[in-house]
Amino acid sequence: MPYYIGDVIKDAKSLIARTPEKFRETGVDVQLEVRAEEIDRANKNVRLSNGTSVPYDILALGTGTSAFVPKAPGVEMEGVFVLKTLPDAIGIKTYLREKQCRKALIVGAGFIGLEMCEALRSLNLETEVIDLADRPATRWDPEFSKAIHEELVRRGVRFSPNTGMNSIEQGKDYRLRLNTKSDAIEADMILIAIGVRPNTRLAGDAGLQIGKSGAIQVDFSQHTSDGDIYAAGDCCEVYHRVSRKWTHIPLGDIANKQGRVAGFNIGGGTTIFPGVVGAQSFKIFDLAAAATGIDETEAKASGFYPVSSVIWGNAFAGSLPGDKKLGLKLVADQGSGMLLGAQAIGRTGAVERINILSTALWTGMRLEEIAYLDFAYAPPFNTSWDVIHIAARELLKKL
Amino acid sequence: MPYYIGDVIKDAKSLIARTPEKFRETGVDVQLEVRAEEIDRANKNVRLSNGTSVPYDILALGTGTSAFVPKAPGVEMEGVFVLKTLPDAIGIKTYLREKQCRKALIVGAGFIGLEMCEALRSLNLETEVIDLADRPATRWDPEFSKAIHEELVRRGVRFSPNTGMNSIEQGKDYRLRLNTKSDAIEADMILIAIGVRPNTRLAGDAGLQIGKSGAIQVDFSQHTSDGDIYAAGDCCEVYHRVSRKWTHIPLGDIANKQGRVAGFNIGGGTTIFPGVVGAQSFKIFDLAAAATGIDETEAKASGFYPVSSVIWGNAFAGSLPGDKKLGLKLVADQGSGMLLGAQAIGRTGAVERINILSTALWTGMRLEEIAYLDFAYAPPFNTSWDVIHIAARELLKKL
Numbered sequence: 079m080p081y082y083i084g085d086v087i088k089d090a091k092s093l094i095a096r097t098p099e100k101f102r103e104t105g106v107d108v109q110l111e112v113r114a115e116e117i118d119r120a121n122k123n124v125r126l127s128n129g130t131s132v133p134y135d136i137l138a139l140g141t142g143t144s145a146f147v148p149k150a151p152g153v154e155m156e157g158v159f160v161l162k163t164l165p166d167a168i169g170i171k172t173y174l175r176e177k178q179c180r181k182a183l184i185v186g187a188g189f190i191g192l193e194m195c196e197a198l199r200s201l202n203l204e205t206e207v208i209d210l211a212d213r214p215a216t217r218w219d220p221e222f223s224k225a226i227h228e229e230l231v232r233r234g235v236r237f238s239p240n241t242g243m244n245s246i247e248q249g250k251d252y253r254l255r256l257n258t259k260s261d262a263i264e265a266d267m268i269l270i271a272i273g274v275r276p277n278t279r280l281a282g283d284a285g286l287q288i289g290k291s292g293a294i295q296v297d298f299s300q301h302t303s304d305g306d307i308y309a310a311g312d313c314c315e316v317y318h319r320v321s322r323k324w325t326h327i328p329l330g331d332i333a334n335k336q337g338r339v340a341g342f343n344i345g346g347g348t349t350i351f352p353g354v355v356g357a358q359s360f361k362i363f364d365l366a367a368a369a370t371g372i373d374e375t376e377a378k379a380s381g382f383y384p385v386s387s388v389i390w391g392n393a394f395a396g397s398l399p400g401d402k403k404l405g406l407k408l409v410a411d412q413g414s415g416m417l418l419g420a421q422a423i424g425r426t427g428a429v430e431r432i433n434i435l436s437t438a439l440w441t442g443m444r445l446e447e448i449a450y451l452d453f454a455y456a457p458p459f460n461t462s463w464d465v466i467h468i469a470a471r472e473l474l475k476k477l
Numbered sequence: 478m479p480y481y482i483g484d485v486i487k488d489a490k491s492l493i494a495r496t497p498e499k500f501r502e503t504g505v506d507v508q509l510e511v512r513a514e515e516i517d518r519a520n521k522n523v524r525l526s527n528g529t530s531v532p533y534d535i536l537a538l539g540t541g542t543s544a545f546v547p548k549a550p551g552v553e554m555e556g557v558f559v560l561k562t563l564p565d566a567i568g569i570k571t572y573l574r575e576k577q578c579r580k581a582l583i584v585g586a587g588f589i590g591l592e593m594c595e596a597l598r599s600l601n602l603e604t605e606v607i608d609l610a611d612r613p614a615t616r617w618d619p620e621f622s623k624a625i626h627e628e629l630v631r632r633g634v635r636f637s638p639n640t641g642m643n644s645i646e647q648g649k650d651y652r653l654r655l656n657t658k659s660d661a662i663e664a665d666m667i668l669i670a671i672g673v674r675p676n677t678r679l680a681g682d683a684g685l686q687i688g689k690s691g692a693i694q695v696d697f698s699q700h701t702s703d704g705d706i707y708a709a710g711d712c713c714e715v716y717h718r719v720s721r722k723w724t725h726i727p728l729g730d731i732a733n734k735q736g737r738v739a740g741f742n743i744g745g746g747t748t749i750f751p752g753v754v755g756a757q758s759f760k761i762f763d764l765a766a767a768a769t770g771i772d773e774t775e776a777k778a779s780g781f782y783p784v785s786s787v788i789w790g791n792a793f794a795g796s797l798p799g800d801k802k803l804g805l806k807l808v809a810d811q812g813s814g815m816l817l818g819a820q821a822i823g824r825t826g827a828v829e830r831i832n833i834l835s836t837a838l839w840t841g842m843r844l845e846e847i848a849y850l851d852f853a854y855a856p857p858f859n860t861s862w863d864v865i866h867i868a869a870r871e872l873l874k875k876l
Binding site: 319329330331332334335351352353354355356357358359360361366368369370429430432433434436437438440441443447450451452453454455456458459460462463464 | 718728729730731733734750751752753754755756757758759760765767768769828829831832833835836837839840842846849850851852853854855857858859861862863
């Protein structure tokens with residue numbers, strides 16, 4: 079059962095409606111369906127869309143991101159969706175049910191687009207994904223993208239590479255038609271999943287610093303450039319411990335941690351958010367793809383001299399039944415032997431390896447050490463030399 | 478299908494028989510079915526049981542361990558087994574098949590004994606486990622032992638606590654009878670699984686240092702106390718990075734690594750074995766149990782002041798179906814906040830968490846850092862605050 083548009087949604091509307099009361103019970107005033115129009119930093123006041131304004135001593139921004147929609151004709155048509163918010167999900171599910179859809183078209187083969195393939199196929203919809211790139215999931219090595227592509231095909235999803243959206247119009251055989259540069263694809267529903275942009279208008283208009291990444295600049299305490307204004311979550315930057323740069327990585331777990339740090343500091347504590355190593359994962363049918371750290375391109379841009387290797391090993395003992403094939407790519411700095419990044423793909427064990435290597439990245443561990451890390455070995459869970467050890471030894475040869 | 482006495486064994490005898498030729502092809506002389514009787518260090522010679530002797534420049538000991546069998550009457554009877562070697566496994570499998578066994582009795586609820594429950598139950602044998610302790614798997618917290626006990630019961634295995642073996646004799650309803658202090662238990666087959674002892678006679682007779690743990694003393698290069706004699710694997714000690722003591726942890730993955738380090742150094746390289754953090758795991762039917770580092774008792778003995786907490790969380794998103802309950806215990810030093818050990822149990826995700834925490838232990842990470850580690854989050858694989866984060870925050874409260 080796909081999880082992203084599951085039964086949880088049926089209770090969502092009443093949950094949303096109950097939220098203000100839940101907060102008020104704890105002494106927090108919540109106003110919904112009102113927009114913060116302007117921050118008046120001189121008078122420490124926020125002007126709202128309903129004509130009132132709210133004074134502040136400390137202000138916290140959690141404006142998040144918006145799904146990016148290109149300015150193409152037809153993107154506003156009924157049946158064209160993005161998937162960013164809970165109402166988006168409810169809208170998609172309602173439309174699919176009410177319009178007796180037969181085919182879905184997804185624009186963008188990043189992880190939201192790919193995760194949606196499983197949800198849409200489970201509703202027995204014909205499903206197609208297009209992307210400007212020549213392969214899905216470009217965050218991963220081409221060898222791993224190939225495995226993802228094969229999994230899509232195996233599960234009845236069509237992937238069209240090098241294909242962009244020019245416009246959308248009424249369809250003939252299906253409700254909608256998406257025109258590409260040279261062709262057209264019809265579908266009853268179109269999902270645009272080509273990324274998100276941080277919501278920085280409010281911060282930018284108030285003169286707060288916006289980082290090079292395009293997100294709100296913060297420090298390790300989650301202060302913006304105004305010490306009385308904090309920001310946390312997808313709207314702001316985060317320190318990347320491997321590239322040593324402030325970047326924009328809008329992911330839910332990072333947002334949670336930043337929110338906690340901001341709240342702790344606002345409440346009178348003193349703590350810092352120590353940053354991230356870029357760990358991420360997604361599930362595509364039976365396959366898990368995970369990555370952490372930086373790839374060769376990012377490594378070069380960050381002042382490293384990357385070497386890398388890709389190996390295919392077993393997630394658990396070869397003598398046991400089950401699909402245990404596991405691909406692991408490591409990227410390291412040739413000068414120091416320090417691990418810079420890792421990617422993994424497989425039906426089992428991929429996320430586990432990436433989480434272990436994320437912990438190794440956190441402390442700047444070198445391949446030589448990684449090659450001897452001590453794991454809880456038993457045949458159902460790993461091999462006596464884990465695929466991590468084997469990959470580290472393989473890459474050590476290139477130093 | 479249980480893995481420990483799987484179909485791999487049917488090819489084992491021919492594999493063993495082929496081994497000498499495989500080695501000779503690479504220029505290594507292998508002599509089987511001959512015992513090294515004595516090391517003559519003065520003349521750098523090893524006397525063999527067939528009357529000949531072999532000179533050496535460098536000698537490597539890999540004498541392993543033997544299963545411990547108490548000196549109790551009847552332990553030599555047909556149908557009483559240990560499980561240490563491949564021939565042991567073949568012997569058990571042959572006996573079970575040829576003698577139409579109905580019931581198996583396992584002495585010892587450590588991980589060999591517990592893993593065998595699954596294999597024996599899969600052959601439809603009535604299975605009982607006894608142990609001197611009041612619970613199975615005493616390496617784990619009583620709360621986790623309880624979960625293991627429940628899993629045994631659920632899968633039809635009887636566990637008898639506080640029960641030792643006094644003697645074995647002919648049975649009445651079954652082939653054998655095991656007498657305890659106050660009672661008797663009958664079974665067709667008895668497996669004694671109460672641990673192993675390092676084989677140190679050869680090393681000890683030659684005057685090599687034996688460590689406090691009872692295993693052969695080695696240094697980080699795998700030298701014994703004689704620089705021309707190396708030892709690796711279950712017969713020798715290993716440095717524990719958390720307790721900072723040389724210990725005896727006879728596990729296959731450690732043996733592999735030590736063998737590689739010894740071989741590398743013997744071959745003219747220079748490298749060290751950096752030690753272990755005590756990671757281990759086993760599978761008991763659908764449950765995985767894993768542990769790493771040291772527990773409270775070992776922590777006190779190693780000069781730490783341990784605090785600990787046990788939490789039960791979810792291995793993956795609560796909104797997804799499946800048994801996701803995951804128990805995680807952390808032990809930390811109250812003074813420094815440094816992680817000292819961890820234990821986990823659950824149907825999924827236990828080994829993964831222990832491997833992450835083993836990597837954290839490797840570098841002496843503190844709870845404060847562990848509480849913010851960056852993992853590859855997606856709902857099918859974890860929760861946005863992973864059970865590791867939650868456990869670290871929980872234990873931080875006790876510092």
